[in-house]
Amino acid sequence: xxxxxxxxxxxxxxxxxxxxxxxxxxxxxxxxxxxxxxxxxxxxxxxxxxxxxxxxxxxxxxxxxxxxxxxxxxxxxxxxxxxxxxxxxxxxxxxxxxxxxxxxxxxxxxxxxxxxxxxxxxxxxxxxxxxxxxxxxxxxxxxxxxxxxxxxxxxxxxxxxxxxxxxxxxxxxxxxxxxxxxxxxxxxxxxxxxxxxxxxxxxxxxxxx
Ligand SMILES: [Zn+2]
Numbered sequence: 001x002x003x004x005x006x007x008x009x010x011x012x013x014x015x016x017x018x019x020x021x022x023x024x025x026x027x028x029x030x031x032x033x034x035x036x037x038x039x040x041x042x043x044x045x046x047x048x049x050x051x052x053x054x055x056x057x058x059x060x061x062x063x064x065x066x067x068x069x070x071x072x073x074x075x076x077x078x079x080x081x082x083x084x085x086x087x088x089x090x091x092x093x094x095x096x097x098x099x100x101x102x103x104x105x106x107x108x109x110x111x112x113x114x115x116x117x118x119x120x121x122x123x124x125x126x127x128x129x130x131x132x133x134x135x136x137x138x139x140x141x142x143x144x145x146x147x148x149x150x151x152x153x154x155x156x157x158x159x160x161x162x163x164x165x166x167x168x169x170x171x172x173x174x175x176x177x178x179x180x181x182x183x184x185x186x187x188x189x190x191x192x193x194x195x196x197x198x199x200x201x202x203x204x205x206x207x208x209x
Contacts, residue, residue, distance in 0.1 A: 005173050023093040026074075028084055037070045053065070057081075083149075092165055
């Protein structure tokens with residue numbers, strides 16, 4: 001599964017969802033206190049298992065080996081992995097059409113309700129406000145919107161992070177990737193359709209009356 005981390009990174013790069021040094025992926029295996037995470041600043045197109053950093057969860061915190069620089073989003077990954085009861089992977093990238101749709105003001109949850117190809121398989125959470133990358137605020141808001149519970153369960157497989165990217169959760173890196181792929185695909189469809197946000201919102205309001 002460590003190999004999948006690099007493979008997913010390369011796929012995300014090929015699809016234009018990250019520039020060379022963006023994005024981060026982590027993994028925690030069942031019954032293990034080790035978090036595997038991509039390094040900071042490294043070219044993500046050449047990530048292989050030997051480049052992946054191992055951090056330990058200890059006393060409800062995370063221990064980073066001396067002199068090692070894991071992804072700047074480590075805290076966000078930690079919050080999403082801390083109470084996981086089974087193997088779990090987190091993928092954070094800057095999926096173009098999702099970020100574009102949020103930038104244009106689309107509500108990802110409302111849009112997803114219109115397309116079975118996503119709502120049948122992927123639970124889309126409320127988007128996170130525009131917060132600085134690698135900040136504690138972004139990490140906390142992402143965990144809150146994913147709705148991580150104290151028992152480690154969660155309500156949403158993916159959330160958008162405005163002016164930035166997405167964060168997806170799955171039992172392995174490829175499953176998390178698929179959540180991103182589905183949301184990215186419907187955002188592309190919506191943006192290409194030419195339908196105006198105001199018209200969509202009017203339709204939504206009339207549905208609710
Ligand atoms: Zn990012």
